[in-house]
Amino acid sequence: MNVVLIGFMGTGKSAIGRALAQRLGWAHMDTDTEIERRFGKKIRLIFAQDGEAEFRQAETKVLQEISVSDQLILSTGGGTPLRQENAALLAQIGTIVLLTTPPERIAARVGKRLAERPLLAGWEHDPLTRVRQLLQERTPRYEALADYRLETATFASPQAAASHLISHLRLNPTE
Ligand code: S3P
Numbered sequence: 001m002n003v004v005l006i007g008f009m010g011t012g013k014s015a016i017g018r019a020l021a022q023r024l025g026w027a028h029m030d031t032d033t034e035i036e037r038r039f040g041k042k043i044r045l046i047f048a049q050d051g052e053a054e055f056r057q058a059e060t061k062v063l064q065e066i067s068v069s070d071q072l073i074l075s076t077g078g079g080t081p082l083r084q085e086n087a088a089l090l091a092q093i094g095t096i097v098l099l100t101t102p103p104e105r106i107a108a109r110v111g112k113r114l115a116e117r118p119l120l121a122g123w124e125h126d127p128l129t130r131v132r133q134l135l136q137e138r139t140p141r142y143e144a145l146a147d148y149r150l151e152t153a154t155f156a157s158p159q160a161a162a163s164h165l166i167s168h169l170r171l172n173p174t175e
Contacts, residue, residue, distance in 0.1 A: 002072045002094030003169065006142055008135055009078040009117060010109040011099040012152040012161065017075035019162035024171055026071040031062050031080055038062075047118035056083060063089040079119070081145050082138065090145060095169060098146035101153045107131045 003020065005013040014030050021028030032043055035058045039046050046055050059080050066074065066089075074093060081087050090096060101109075107128040114120050114127060123130035143149075148168065155161040165171070 001171075002066075002068065002070055002074060003165070003171070004074045004076065004090050004094050004096045005099055006076050006081050006090065006096055006145060007078065007099035008101070008106060008131070008138065008142075009119075010106040011101045012158060013075040013078075013099055015158035016099065016152065016161045016165070017073045019158040020165060020171075021073040023159075023162050023166060024071070024073070026073055028073045028075070029062075029066070030075040031059055032075075032077045034062050035059065042116070044116055044118055052118070059083075060086055060089070063093065066093055068093055078134075078138075081141055087141065087145055096145050096147045097165060097169075098142050098149045099152050100149060101151070103128060103131045103135055105153050106135075 005017050005020075007013055014032075017028050017030060020026075035046065035055065036042055038058060039050070041049075043055065046058075056079070059077060060083060063080070063086055066072065072094070076090070081090055110117055110120060110131070111127045114124055119134065120127055120130055150161065150165065152161050155164065
């Protein structure tokens with residue numbers, strides 16, 4: 001059994017994924033971290049030096065290498081489900097949980113570290129407009145893939161969101 005967390009930047013995919021894996025004693029993989037490890041540099045530099053296409057190719061490769069029979073929590077990047085090939089791979093890997101958060105909160109969160117988000121580059125003056133634009137484009141794809149949706153802004157901590165998912169998805173460490 002695996003659980004895949006999808007959703008826009010700043011919705012808590014990495015933090016909730018880590019908390020969930022810790023509670024369950026399962027492995028945790030974050031596609032962004034894995035790609036940074038493989039390239040030996042930060043995503044911002046991969047986009048700048050290798051290009052977005054290389055990054056997207058690496059995302060697909062990481063997904064192709066995941067074993068469906070693991071006990072794994074997979075935190076994806078905000079753009080991972082957009083490629084049709086990736087969407088099919090994610091659906092095979094496990095139960096897909098879509099994390100959502102209001103755009104104002106996303107903009108406030110990611111706005112603090114905009115330099116790390118290449119897709120928001122050039123929008124420093126108005127990250128909220130860009131966030132809304134991308135959300136509008138991406139939400140139909142996210143929604144189509146989701147087995148379950150969780151609004152994360154209502155939880156006090158990643159641990160609280162993880163506890164909710166454990167009971168709702170009836171997960172337990174021995175599964
Ligand atoms: C991206 C989101 C980022 C990272 C890359 C592209 C996107 O991941 O994969 O900057 O296309 O939305 P997070 O959602 O973890 O920030």
